[in-house]
Ligand SMILES: Cc1ncc(COP(=O)(O)O)c(C=O)c1O
């Protein structure tokens with residue numbers, strides 16, 4: 001069985017044999033032909049087989065048969081019911097605080113705009129964010145600042161890490177209104193300290209908006225326990241909703257009356273079917289919904305939440321970190337001599353579910369890996385990201401990818 005890297009395939013086989021989540025892999029659609037190694041579940045998760053069945057049922061049943069009646073029968077409640085389930089299983093959120101809809105970019109805008117408006121009224125015009133944050137977050141913040149007159153305060157973290165409490169503290173003050181942080185940094189995989197950063201911002205009278213795109217469904221988040229204010233995240237990564245799957249938002253109950261979101265649509269109105277003059281927000285978290293929710297695009301999310309509910313988030317996290325440890329170990333042992341570096345935290349408590357490797361020829365390396373059906377992703381300037389989705393990624397797949405990296409660099 002041995003390949004180019006002595007003992008690595010054997011180690012992977014032993015780890016797969018002992019993996020309590022190994023059976024989950026068969027729950028996913030197998031490609032035709034099957035992909036050799038898919039390590040980009042942190043960008044686009046694989047589809048669950050259950051989702052094809054759910055979509056079929058939806059098209060024939062709720063849509064094809066019940067037609068418009070399905071809005072009354074189930075779809076009006078779907079963004080909130082699915083939000084509650086997602087909240088309980090993956091986000092540590094009590095019911096009534098999570099909703100599903102829009103894209104992450106749009107939800108970031110809606111919640112950031114609401115938080116900044118609130119902060120400005122309290123004489124706190126500063127919006128703190130970091131230069132390593134995902135581009136859409138930085139661009140949305142620039143737009144919100146231009147619209148509201150808020151002042152952007154930029155943190156420049158170590159790119160191999162991310163937002164750190166002590167560094168952030170230096171930028172918090174009596175003018176700080178809102179802090180925008182990604183829980184797991186999309187490039188380095190740095191995992192920010194959600195509870196401590198939330199508490200530090202609160203001490204300074206600021207609200208925090210967390211981006212959970214790279215942690216939802218794979219790492220513990222515990223929003224209520226950390227007394228988080230606001231969060232958004234996407235469903236097409238570890239939550240397998242598929243391309244264009246909707247985002248989710250979290251607004252703590254205590255803030256729901258106080259904040260006003262800027263995209264005042266009929267679906268967030270207190271009485272959408274009265275269709276009367278003037279906007280009156282619904283009670284509770286429904287007021288953060290704007291237009292018609294994307295019912296079909298929620299199918300994959302519903303299936304993944306059910307699967308995570310069955311296996312427990314803790315098991316998913318344990319495997320994510322074990323897959324990461326396996327990558328780090330093999331790279332240190334076999335690939336460091338070929339110029340490959342580990343640019344993610346080595347401490348699993350500080351790392352997300354992807355491991356970032358660096359190499360001066362990362363772009364070409366990635367291109368050639370895709371040619372041999374090994375699929376990680378490339379990020380500028382010299383980064384190869386290995387996304388480890390515990391429900392669908394096997395250790396054998398990781399070993400294959402690392403063997404191919406060694407072969408191509410040799
Ligand atoms: C951290 C982070 N935030 C936001 C986004 C943007 O989400 P969307 O394209 O779904 O609006 C992404 C991924 O695309 C992301 O990784």
Ligand SMILES: Nc1c(O)cccc1C(=O)C[C@H](N)C(=O)O
Pocket residue numbers: 042043044186
């Ligand atoms: N959202 C994406 C898309 O629509 C096309 C290609 C990639 C993506 C991504 O998810 C990028 C991703 N958020 C990242 O972490 O780089």
